[in-house]
Amino acid sequence: MTARIVVLDGTRASLLERLHDVRSQGDIPLVGDQRWPQEHWTAVRALAAAKAVPEEAAWATLTSGTSGTPRIVLRSHASWQQSFAAIATILTGPVLLPAPPASSLTLFSLAHALNGGPQPVDNDEATCFHGTPQALRTVLESSAYPRLRTALVGGSHLDPQLRAAAQARGIRVVSYYGAAELSFVALDQGTGLRAFPGAELGVRRGELWVRSPYTALGYLGTAGPLRRDGDWSTVGDRANLDDGVLTLQGRADSAILTASATVVPEDVEATLRTIAGVRDAVVFGFPAPGVGAIVAAMVEPLGAPLTVGELRTTVAAHCGPAHRPRLWFTGSLPRTASGKPARAEVRRQALSGKVERLA
CATH class of the missing domain: 3.30.300.30 (ANL, C-terminal domain)
Structure with missing residues (x-):
């Protein structure tokens, strides 16, 4: 039977159980955002229902939409599963996931939890954090989550002052660069962005290319910035690579x-x-x-x-x-x-x- 995309609302109550149910039936979960207007829900559901999906597709995520309308990105289970071991060395306990489940970084952590990874919590038991710099800033400005000891931060630029503030509170900070289409690309543990385990980086005419097992299958029914050249992929980010340290300079189309x-x-x-x-x-x-x-x-x-x-x-x-x-x-x-x-x-x-x- 052909798999279908099942669009779930973004409510967190029993979300892990609902994701498990969809996956166990051989279907593909796509989590929406409760803040969407009704016309956006209608458009996403129509796109999800209108197109056939590749046989190896197991997860559907949404691009962040920083530069336009979100796209549906399809990926295999292996494209995330193969990075679980590396992430498990960073996130070692109950994890706080402040970004909505519609975010690919949160959905990744939920997929990891379903495969034995750190379990999501939203209380003082959290010892780990996976989210954006803005969410980390909010946590630091509050007195909540006193047991936090590790923060995995992605999604956008991490201000060095924010990293220092977290470290002053006893929180180890690991930031990363990635994309919905590429997943994890590079990690920064305080000495600059370096290739994520299993990923190989290259710069061609100022544009970053990645060879890794974590790349998505592609988009559902639409075009997007993901381009391929054999085993290599790019989403058009401009970058320099100097002695293994990656410096990002933004998306070429911006x-x-x-x-x-x-x-x-x-x-x-x-x-x-x-x-x-x-x-x-x-x-x-x-x-x-x-x-x-x-x-x-x-x-x-x-x-x-x-x-x-x-x-x-x-x-x-x-x-x-x-x-x-x-x-x-x-x-x-x-x-x-x-x-x-x-x-x-x-x-x-x-x-x-x-x-x-x-x-």
């Missing part, structure tokens, strides 16, 4: 073309995060006649309101003229289900005048 310059948003965002009072930031292109786009930034304050003067002073000291934001916005950043800043939504809100502009 680059801002402004006049004669190409600006990588992640480079400017890294500078903005060093400014006192900035919790997080997103840089994007704002359409401008004659030059294509100008660099704009939305900053999320930490505490007191920010001023354009202090922001401009810092970027002027660290960024070339073409890379300095000309427009500034402020407010709480919209985020994806996994906690990543939603770049496309930030840009949409700025263009429609729905966020505060700093004068």
